[in-house]
Amino acid sequence: MALPKRRHSVTRGRKRRSHNALKKPGVTTCPRCDAVKEPHRVCANCGHYANREVIAMEKS
Ligand SMILES: [Zn+2]
Secondary structure (H helix, E strand, O other), X not given: OOOOOOOOOHHHHHHHHOOOOOOOOOOEEOOOOOOEEOXXXXXXXXXXXXXXXXXXXXXX
């Protein structure tokens, strides 16, 4: 296994990890039923996309 030739500083390690944070996923609401959904995805609640029905949903 490779061994480091020189010890590097705490600051150097922390600087590298400053880019490791995860971004929050984007969320929007459905214009038809106001359910929370991902942008550019069919609404899982009403099955609509761009004001037309894409997935036939069961009537309950
Ligand atoms: Zn919807």
